[in-house]
Amino acid sequence: MDELVALCKRRGFIFQSNEIYGGLQGLYDYGPLGVELKNNLKSSWWASIVYDRDDVEGLDASILTHPDVLKYSGHEDTFTDPLVDCKSCGLRFREDQVPDNCKDEDLTEPRDFNLMFQTNVGPINDGSSFAYLRPETAQQIFTNFKNVVDSTSRTLPFGIAQIGKAFRNEITPRNFIFRVREFEQMELEFFVQPGTDDVWHKEWIKNRKEWWIAQGIDSSKITILNVTGDDLAHYSKSTVDLMYEFPHGLEELEGIANRTDFDLGSHSKNQDDLNITSKVIENNSSNTKLAIQDLENKKFIVPYVIEPSAGVDRGVLAILNEAFNIEKLEDGKERLVMSFKPHLAPIKAAIIPLKKNNDTLVSTAIKLKNELQKLRLGRVVLENTGNIGKNYRKHDEIGTPICITIDFDTLEKNIVTIRNRDTMSQEKLDISKVSDYFKDLLLS
Numbered sequence: 001m002d003e004l005v006a007l008c009k010r011r012g013f014i015f016q017s018n019e020i021y022g023g024l025q026g027l028y029d030y031g032p033l034g035v036e037l038k039n040n041l042k043s044s045w046w047a048s049i050v051y052d053r054d055d056v057e058g059l060d061a062s063i064l065t066h067p068d069v070l071k072y073s074g075h076e077d078t079f080t081d082p083l084v085d086c087k088s089c090g091l092r093f094r095e096d097q098v099p100d101n102c103k104d105e106d107l108t109e110p111r112d113f114n115l116m117f118q119t120n121v122g123p124i125n126d127g128s129s130f131a132y133l134r135p136e137t138a139q140q141i142f143t144n145f146k147n148v149v150d151s152t153s154r155t156l157p158f159g160i161a162q163i164g165k166a167f168r169n170e171i172t173p174r175n176f177i178f179r180v181r182e183f184e185q186m187e188l189e190f191f192v193q194p195g196t197d198d199v200w201h202k203e204w205i206k207n208r209k210e211w212w213i214a215q216g217i218d219s220s221k222i223t224i225l226n227v228t229g230d231d232l233a234h235y236s237k238s239t240v241d242l243m244y245e246f247p248h249g250l251e252e253l254e255g256i257a258n259r260t261d262f263d264l265g266s267h268s269k270n271q272d273d274l275n276i277t278s279k280v281i282e283n284n285s286s287n288t289k290l291a292i293q294d295l296e297n298k299k300f301i302v303p304y305v306i307e308p309s310a311g312v313d314r315g316v317l318a319i320l321n322e323a324f325n326i327e328k329l330e331d332g333k334e335r336l337v338m339s340f341k342p343h344l345a346p347i348k349a350a351i352i353p354l355k356k357n358n359d360t361l362v363s364t365a366i367k368l369k370n371e372l373q374k375l376r377l378g379r380v381v382l383e384n385t386g387n388i389g390k391n392y393r394k395h396d397e398i399g400t401p402i403c404i405t406i407d408f409d410t411l412e413k414n415i416v417t418i419r420n421r422d423t424m425s426q427e428k429l430d431i432s433k434v435s436d437y438f439k440d441l442l443l444s
């Protein structure tokens, strides 16, 4: 983990947030390469969940959330972790994360600590108008269920997907970007006919594991865990976690829950008319029935929900961990190479003119850079430092799949040299064929 954290800072993937003022615990900023990697991971999820299917719509809802949403969702009462104080060192910990050097006899009895952040809304700060920063993106998908159904005429089964920030006042944020206080989620709420939920749950578990493998995660590092007992959330009939071997241990990467009709039922008015199967709090505040009409018998039913919920930041950490390789070279030296899948690589290609002071070489390199950039397949950069060896080493470390050198062969014979990050092999190619080569690399 330490080597990975050092690389992330040195090369501009991830920085401690607010660092110049000493930092704020549990918050991180994504630098020039980190933002590209993260955006690529999110785009890959969105394409697979929304564009490649015909049964999912997208949404981008607000972060500030009406307290009633989180009252009826159960978060106000149950979104807590057990907190203990150590009377000896004066620090507070989550009960299961007390360090070894705090003695049992120094610890207070655990008490519930709610993880939601609150903020004031509007100009009056008397506590009467507050909102929560959402602790999951899911709730605003549920509250928009009727809007989406009415505006798209969707019938079951169908899903609503959202990527966005979530906030949790974690008692002990730790392990770099694994457990943080501000993070992003990629969540799908997939609405199904009650009775078909178990089959859809299995289908989504399979789908999501395969997707992570396609992002470069080694399948042997993913374990499927059936969540049981007290670990099962209040809304869940059954949850499966995809556990990944992070540098610090085996931990949750994504959860896939069968949330039943709990959420739509909880946020609905006239609940008694809706045949809701789960235990919901009586709701006299909602002005809407979050139900869908059964086309055959015209009755309203509250769909069951299957929810694959993945953390973007945990995804980035897993991808960084998988990509990180230190290779022994034939000459006894080592090289650090980040072997990202090309679609996730922050920079897709570096164009390197052999001599930085040669105007013709540089202008040819700029022309090729612009041509590849216009394909809109990701970021392409011009490396005009004039040191090919150093540039190869740098681009290995940041995971650029190819470097393309413009030299005198390019000027005389239109030939460029393409150097492959993984094999370090070099091949010559006519400059007119580079666009197709680049498209093959990123689209195959």
Ligand code: GAP
Binding pocket: 135, 136, 137, 138, 168, 170, 177, 178, 179, 180, 181, 183, 185, 187, 252, 253, 254, 255, 307, 309, 310, 311, 312, 313, 314
């Ligand atoms: N809507 C369901 C839900 O939020 P969760 O298991 O609490 O379920 C889903 O969170 C995912 O969000 C987790 O699998 C994890 O990847 C990510 N996540 C949760 N808390 C996090 C934190 N404090 N820091 C980073 N990622 C977190």
